[in-house]
Amino acid sequence: MRILISILFIFMASFSFAEEPAVKADKKPEVSKPKEKADIKKDVKDAIGKIRWTKGKVTATLPDKDERKLKRRSDIFKLDTIASGPKGSAQVNFSDDSVLSLQPNTEMKIEDYKFDKKSPKKDTYVASIAKGGFRTITGQIAKRNPKGYKTKTPTTTIGVRGTKYGTVIKPDGSAKIMASEGVLTVNLPPSTKFPEGQIVQVDAEKAPNGINVSDDGVVTPMSDAEVSAFEAELSELAPIESGNPDEPSTVGDESETTSDSTTESTTDETSAESSETESSETESSETDSTESTESTESTESTESTETESTGDESSEVDSGGGVYQGESDEITFCS
Secondary structure, X not given: OHHHHHHHHHHHHHHHHHHHHHHHHHHOOOOOOHHHHHHHHHHHOOEEEEEEEEEOOEEEEOOOOOOEEOOOOOEEEOOOEEEEOOOOEEEEEEOOOOEEXXXXXXXXXXXXXXXXXXXXXXXXXXXXXXXXXXXEEOOHHHHHOHHHEEEEOOXXXXXXXXXXXEEEEOOOOOEEEEEEEEEEEEEEOOOOOOOOOEEEEEEOOOOOOEEEEOXXXXXXXXXXXXXXXXXXXXXXXXXXXXXXXXXXXXXXXXXXXXXXXXHHHHHHHHHHHHHHHHHHHHHHHHHXXXXXXXXXXXXXXXXXXXXXXXXXXXXXXXXXXXXXXXXOHHHOOOO
C-alpha cells in the first residue's frame, strides 16, 4: 500500500512540473517593444511630396536609414532631413500643393506632416531649418489650418496666413525673413529685453515686409535696399518652377539634356517637312509650267508678307524675357 501511494505521489509531482513550462511559454509572446518600430515605419511609409528638380548634390535621410541621393520625381517622406551641398539646390512639391525651394548649403527637416482632405483640423506642417535658406509658397495646410503650420529657425518660429515667403539663416545664427504675400507671425524666445518673448508680424502689404533677426533675438526692419538685395538673392539661389514633378524641368540638371533632345527632334521634323515641301513644289512646277511668271511673282509676294508677319509675332513673344520671370503670381517673390 505504501508503495502504491509513493508511486502515485511521484506521478502527480512529475505531471505538475510538466505543466509549468507550458504556462511560461504562453506568457513569452507578450512583448510590447516592437510596436514602437512599427509606428515609425507607419509614419514614413507614404510619400508626402516629390522632387520637382535638383541641381548639384542634394540628399535626404530618414532616422536610422542610409542617405538617399535626390533627383526629379524622388519621394520625400515625413521625418526626412533634406540637405543640399555647396552647389546643390532643389524644389519639393508637397501633396497639399505647397512648394519649397532650397538654396545651396541648406539643411532642413520635415518634423511633422499630415494632410487629409476630409480632416482639415488635423492638417499639420512642422519643419526646422538648421542652416541655409529657402523660399516657399504655402498650400492647403496653411489655408485650412494655419495653427498647424510652423517653420522653426535657430532663433524663431514662423507661422503663416496664406503666405509666400523666404528665409535665410546666416552662419552666425542670425536670420533674414521676408513676406511676399499674406502675413507672417514670427515668434521669438524670451530675452533680456523681452522676458516673456516677442511676437512680430510681417505683412507683405505694409512696409517693411522684411526683418533681420540677430542671433540673440533682436529684430530690426529691412531697408528698401536690403529688401531688393534679398529678393535677388533668393530668386537666384532658390528659384520656384511651376508644373508637377512628372513634367520636364527647365531649371534642374536634367534641363540641358531635355532641351538638347527636344531641339534635335524638332530639327529632324523641320528637315523632313522641308524636304517634302521642296519635292511638292518641284512636282507642281513641272506640271504647271505654263503659268510660270505671274504665279511665281504672286507666290513670292505672299510668302514675303507671311514671313514678315511671322517675324513680328516672334519678336513680340521673345521680348518677354527669360523663362518664369514674371509669368505668373506663383513665382513672383516680392509684391
